[in-house]
Amino acid sequence: MFDTVGVLKRSFEPVDGGYLFYPTRWSHGYQVTPAEYEALIEDWRRVAGWKGLVKLAGLTVLAFLAGSMLANFVDVSRSTSSVVGYGVTAGVIGYLVWQSTAANRLVKGRKPYAPPRSGKEAEAAMGKTLGRTIAVWMVIVSLSFLAWAVFIAISQPLLGIPLAALIGVVAFLNFRIAVRAFRTKR
Incomplete structure:
Protein backbone atom coordinates (compact mmCIF):
# COMPACT_ATOMS: atom_id res chain seq x y z
CA MET A 1 0.00 0.00 0.00
CA PHE A 2 2.83 2.40 0.88
CA ASP A 3 6.19 2.66 -0.78
CA THR A 4 8.34 2.94 2.34
CA VAL A 5 11.55 2.69 0.33
CA GLY A 6 10.31 5.47 -1.97
CA VAL A 7 9.64 7.69 1.04
CA LEU A 8 13.25 7.26 2.15
CA LYS A 9 14.55 7.88 -1.38
CA ARG A 10 12.52 11.10 -1.61
CA SER A 11 14.16 12.28 1.64
CA PHE A 12 17.41 12.87 -0.27
CA GLU A 13 18.04 15.60 -2.84
CA PRO A 14 20.61 14.92 -5.58
CA VAL A 15 23.55 17.37 -5.57
CA ASP A 16 27.03 17.38 -7.07
CA GLY A 17 29.02 14.56 -5.50
CA GLY A 18 26.11 12.74 -3.86
CA TYR A 19 22.91 13.58 -2.07
CA LEU A 20 21.71 16.19 0.40
CA PHE A 21 19.94 14.99 3.54
CA TYR A 22 18.11 17.18 6.06
CA PRO A 23 17.61 15.22 9.33
CA THR A 24 14.84 17.57 10.49
CA ARG A 25 12.78 20.36 9.05
CA TRP A 26 14.95 23.03 10.70
CA SER A 27 18.39 21.47 10.39
CA HIS A 28 21.22 22.09 7.97
CA GLY A 29 21.67 19.83 4.95
CA TYR A 30 24.37 17.17 5.07
CA GLN A 31 26.04 15.57 2.10
CA VAL A 32 25.82 11.80 1.69
CA THR A 33 27.96 9.97 -0.86
CA PRO A 34 26.29 7.79 -3.52
CA ALA A 35 27.71 4.65 -1.86
CA GLU A 36 26.30 5.65 1.53
CA TYR A 37 22.96 6.48 -0.09
CA GLU A 38 22.77 3.09 -1.81
CA ALA A 39 23.70 1.31 1.45
CA LEU A 40 20.98 3.20 3.36
CA ILE A 41 18.36 2.41 0.72
CA GLU A 42 19.33 -1.27 0.59
CA ASP A 43 19.30 -1.60 4.39
CA TRP A 44 15.89 0.06 4.57
CA ARG A 45 14.58 -2.15 1.76
CA ARG A 46 15.69 -5.18 3.75
CA VAL A 47 13.87 -3.89 6.85
CA ALA A 48 10.79 -2.09 5.53
CA GLY A 49 10.40 -3.46 2.03
CA TRP A 50 7.71 -6.04 1.32
CA LYS A 51 9.87 -9.05 2.22
CA GLY A 52 11.27 -7.34 5.31
CA LEU A 53 7.84 -6.48 6.69
CA VAL A 54 6.53 -10.00 6.04
CA LYS A 55 9.59 -11.44 7.79
CA LEU A 56 9.19 -9.08 10.74
CA ALA A 57 5.47 -9.83 11.06
CA GLY A 58 6.15 -13.57 10.82
CA LEU A 59 8.82 -13.46 13.51
CA THR A 60 6.54 -11.41 15.76
CA VAL A 61 3.67 -13.87 15.31
CA LEU A 62 6.02 -16.80 15.97
CA ALA A 63 7.32 -15.10 19.12
CA PHE A 64 3.78 -14.58 20.42
CA LEU A 65 2.77 -18.15 19.54
CA ALA A 66 5.86 -19.57 21.22
CA GLY A 67 5.19 -17.42 24.27
CA SER A 68 1.55 -18.53 24.42
CA MET A 69 2.48 -22.19 24.08
CA LEU A 70 5.17 -21.84 26.72
CA ALA A 71 2.70 -20.12 29.05
CA ASN A 72 0.27 -23.01 28.62
CA PHE A 73 2.85 -25.74 29.25
CA VAL A 74 4.70 -24.00 32.07
CA ASP A 75 2.73 -22.53 34.92
CA VAL A 76 3.20 -18.84 34.12
CA SER A 77 1.00 -16.14 35.55
CA ARG A 78 -1.06 -13.95 33.29
CA SER A 79 0.90 -10.86 34.28
CA THR A 80 4.21 -12.52 33.34
CA SER A 81 2.76 -13.49 29.99
CA SER A 82 1.62 -9.90 29.44
CA VAL A 83 5.05 -8.54 30.32
CA VAL A 84 6.66 -10.89 27.78
CA GLY A 85 4.15 -9.74 25.14
CA TYR A 86 4.90 -6.10 25.89
CA GLY A 87 8.62 -6.88 25.72
CA VAL A 88 8.30 -8.47 22.28
CA THR A 89 6.24 -5.51 21.06
CA ALA A 90 8.75 -3.02 22.47
CA GLY A 91 11.60 -4.97 20.87
CA VAL A 92 9.97 -4.88 17.42
CA ILE A 93 9.18 -1.16 17.72
CA GLY A 94 12.69 -0.42 19.00
CA TYR A 95 14.23 -2.31 16.08
CA LEU A 96 12.13 -0.37 13.55
CA VAL A 97 12.92 2.98 15.19
CA TRP A 98 16.64 2.16 15.29
CA GLN A 99 16.66 1.18 11.61
CA SER A 100 14.60 4.22 10.59
CA THR A 101 17.16 6.58 12.15
CA ALA A 102 20.14 5.17 10.21
CA ALA A 103 20.44 8.26 7.99
CA ASN A 104 20.40 10.57 11.04
CA ARG A 105 23.11 8.50 12.72
CA LEU A 106 25.16 8.56 9.51
CA VAL A 107 25.33 12.37 9.31
CA LYS A 108 25.67 12.97 13.05
CA GLY A 109 28.90 14.82 13.72
CA ARG A 110 29.46 15.88 10.10
CA LYS A 111 29.92 19.44 9.03
CA PRO A 112 26.80 20.95 7.40
CA TYR A 113 26.91 21.14 3.61
CA ALA A 114 23.90 23.43 3.08
CA PRO A 115 22.09 26.03 5.19
CA PRO A 116 18.69 25.29 6.73
Whole structure:
Protein backbone atom coordinates (compact mmCIF):
# COMPACT_ATOMS: atom_id res chain seq x y z
CA MET A 1 0.00 0.00 0.00
CA PHE A 2 2.83 2.40 0.88
CA ASP A 3 6.19 2.66 -0.78
CA THR A 4 8.34 2.94 2.34
CA VAL A 5 11.55 2.69 0.33
CA GLY A 6 10.31 5.47 -1.97
CA VAL A 7 9.64 7.69 1.04
CA LEU A 8 13.25 7.26 2.15
CA LYS A 9 14.55 7.88 -1.38
CA ARG A 10 12.52 11.10 -1.61
CA SER A 11 14.16 12.28 1.64
CA PHE A 12 17.41 12.87 -0.27
CA GLU A 13 18.04 15.60 -2.84
CA PRO A 14 20.61 14.92 -5.58
CA VAL A 15 23.55 17.37 -5.57
CA ASP A 16 27.03 17.38 -7.07
CA GLY A 17 29.02 14.56 -5.50
CA GLY A 18 26.11 12.74 -3.86
CA TYR A 19 22.91 13.58 -2.07
CA LEU A 20 21.71 16.19 0.40
CA PHE A 21 19.94 14.99 3.54
CA TYR A 22 18.11 17.18 6.06
CA PRO A 23 17.61 15.22 9.33
CA THR A 24 14.84 17.57 10.49
CA ARG A 25 12.78 20.36 9.05
CA TRP A 26 14.95 23.03 10.70
CA SER A 27 18.39 21.47 10.39
CA HIS A 28 21.22 22.09 7.97
CA GLY A 29 21.67 19.83 4.95
CA TYR A 30 24.37 17.17 5.07
CA GLN A 31 26.04 15.57 2.10
CA VAL A 32 25.82 11.80 1.69
CA THR A 33 27.96 9.97 -0.86
CA PRO A 34 26.29 7.79 -3.52
CA ALA A 35 27.71 4.65 -1.86
CA GLU A 36 26.30 5.65 1.53
CA TYR A 37 22.96 6.48 -0.09
CA GLU A 38 22.77 3.09 -1.81
CA ALA A 39 23.70 1.31 1.45
CA LEU A 40 20.98 3.20 3.36
CA ILE A 41 18.36 2.41 0.72
CA GLU A 42 19.33 -1.27 0.59
CA ASP A 43 19.30 -1.60 4.39
CA TRP A 44 15.89 0.06 4.57
CA ARG A 45 14.58 -2.15 1.76
CA ARG A 46 15.69 -5.18 3.75
CA VAL A 47 13.87 -3.89 6.85
CA ALA A 48 10.79 -2.09 5.53
CA GLY A 49 10.40 -3.46 2.03
CA TRP A 50 7.71 -6.04 1.32
CA LYS A 51 9.87 -9.05 2.22
CA GLY A 52 11.27 -7.34 5.31
CA LEU A 53 7.84 -6.48 6.69
CA VAL A 54 6.53 -10.00 6.04
CA LYS A 55 9.59 -11.44 7.79
CA LEU A 56 9.19 -9.08 10.74
CA ALA A 57 5.47 -9.83 11.06
CA GLY A 58 6.15 -13.57 10.82
CA LEU A 59 8.82 -13.46 13.51
CA THR A 60 6.54 -11.41 15.76
CA VAL A 61 3.67 -13.87 15.31
CA LEU A 62 6.02 -16.80 15.97
CA ALA A 63 7.32 -15.10 19.12
CA PHE A 64 3.78 -14.58 20.42
CA LEU A 65 2.77 -18.15 19.54
CA ALA A 66 5.86 -19.57 21.22
CA GLY A 67 5.19 -17.42 24.27
CA SER A 68 1.55 -18.53 24.42
CA MET A 69 2.48 -22.19 24.08
CA LEU A 70 5.17 -21.84 26.72
CA ALA A 71 2.70 -20.12 29.05
CA ASN A 72 0.27 -23.01 28.62
CA PHE A 73 2.85 -25.74 29.25
CA VAL A 74 4.70 -24.00 32.07
CA ASP A 75 2.73 -22.53 34.92
CA VAL A 76 3.20 -18.84 34.12
CA SER A 77 1.00 -16.14 35.55
CA ARG A 78 -1.06 -13.95 33.29
CA SER A 79 0.90 -10.86 34.28
CA THR A 80 4.21 -12.52 33.34
CA SER A 81 2.76 -13.49 29.99
CA SER A 82 1.62 -9.90 29.44
CA VAL A 83 5.05 -8.54 30.32
CA VAL A 84 6.66 -10.89 27.78
CA GLY A 85 4.15 -9.74 25.14
CA TYR A 86 4.90 -6.10 25.89
CA GLY A 87 8.62 -6.88 25.72
CA VAL A 88 8.30 -8.47 22.28
CA THR A 89 6.24 -5.51 21.06
CA ALA A 90 8.75 -3.02 22.47
CA GLY A 91 11.60 -4.97 20.87
CA VAL A 92 9.97 -4.88 17.42
CA ILE A 93 9.18 -1.16 17.72
CA GLY A 94 12.69 -0.42 19.00
CA TYR A 95 14.23 -2.31 16.08
CA LEU A 96 12.13 -0.37 13.55
CA VAL A 97 12.92 2.98 15.19
CA TRP A 98 16.64 2.16 15.29
CA GLN A 99 16.66 1.18 11.61
CA SER A 100 14.60 4.22 10.59
CA THR A 101 17.16 6.58 12.15
CA ALA A 102 20.14 5.17 10.21
CA ALA A 103 20.44 8.26 7.99
CA ASN A 104 20.40 10.57 11.04
CA ARG A 105 23.11 8.50 12.72
CA LEU A 106 25.16 8.56 9.51
CA VAL A 107 25.33 12.37 9.31
CA LYS A 108 25.67 12.97 13.05
CA GLY A 109 28.90 14.82 13.72
CA ARG A 110 29.46 15.88 10.10
CA LYS A 111 29.92 19.44 9.03
CA PRO A 112 26.80 20.95 7.40
CA TYR A 113 26.91 21.14 3.61
CA ALA A 114 23.90 23.43 3.08
CA PRO A 115 22.09 26.03 5.19
CA PRO A 116 18.69 25.29 6.73
CA ARG A 117 15.73 25.50 4.35
CA SER A 118 13.09 28.19 4.56
CA GLY A 119 9.73 27.24 6.02
CA LYS A 120 8.15 27.12 2.58
CA GLU A 121 10.92 24.90 1.18
CA ALA A 122 10.71 22.59 4.19
CA GLU A 123 6.93 22.23 3.82
CA ALA A 124 7.27 21.47 0.12
CA ALA A 125 9.95 18.87 0.87
CA MET A 126 7.75 17.26 3.52
CA GLY A 127 4.82 17.02 1.13
CA LYS A 128 7.04 15.55 -1.59
CA THR A 129 8.65 13.05 0.78
CA LEU A 130 5.42 11.65 2.17
CA GLY A 131 3.45 11.47 -1.03
CA ARG A 132 -0.26 11.73 -1.49
CA THR A 133 -1.20 8.13 -0.71
CA ILE A 134 0.29 8.18 2.76
CA ALA A 135 -1.18 11.62 3.41
CA VAL A 136 -4.69 10.44 2.54
CA TRP A 137 -4.36 7.37 4.78
CA MET A 138 -3.02 9.52 7.63
CA VAL A 139 -6.18 11.64 7.43
CA ILE A 140 -8.49 8.62 7.19
CA VAL A 141 -6.91 6.89 10.18
CA SER A 142 -6.85 10.13 12.19
CA LEU A 143 -10.52 10.84 11.50
CA SER A 144 -11.42 7.23 12.39
CA PHE A 145 -9.67 7.58 15.74
CA LEU A 146 -11.33 10.96 16.25
CA ALA A 147 -14.78 9.43 15.64
CA TRP A 148 -13.94 6.69 18.13
CA ALA A 149 -12.85 9.30 20.70
CA VAL A 150 -16.05 11.31 20.18
CA PHE A 151 -18.15 8.20 20.86
CA ILE A 152 -16.17 7.66 24.07
CA ALA A 153 -16.66 11.33 24.97
CA ILE A 154 -20.41 10.92 24.61
CA SER A 155 -20.54 7.84 26.84
CA GLN A 156 -17.78 8.75 29.32
CA PRO A 157 -17.14 12.50 29.27
CA LEU A 158 -14.47 12.49 31.99
CA LEU A 159 -12.15 10.28 29.93
CA GLY A 160 -13.50 10.96 26.45
CA ILE A 161 -13.33 14.74 26.21
CA PRO A 162 -9.56 15.02 26.87
CA LEU A 163 -8.98 12.00 24.61
CA ALA A 164 -11.08 13.58 21.84
CA ALA A 165 -9.19 16.86 22.24
CA LEU A 166 -5.82 15.12 22.01
CA ILE A 167 -6.78 13.03 19.00
CA GLY A 168 -8.40 16.10 17.42
CA VAL A 169 -5.08 17.97 17.61
CA VAL A 170 -3.26 15.02 16.03
CA ALA A 171 -5.92 14.76 13.32
CA PHE A 172 -5.55 18.48 12.60
CA LEU A 173 -1.76 18.18 12.30
CA ASN A 174 -2.11 15.17 10.00
CA PHE A 175 -4.61 17.11 7.90
CA ARG A 176 -2.06 19.94 7.58
CA ILE A 177 0.56 17.43 6.38
CA ALA A 178 -1.95 16.07 3.83
CA VAL A 179 -2.63 19.57 2.54
CA ARG A 180 1.12 20.12 2.14
CA ALA A 181 1.42 16.85 0.22
CA PHE A 182 -1.33 17.87 -2.20
CA ARG A 183 -0.03 21.42 -2.65
CA THR A 184 3.42 20.16 -3.55
CA LYS A 185 4.14 20.07 -7.26
CA ARG A 186 5.45 16.75 -8.50
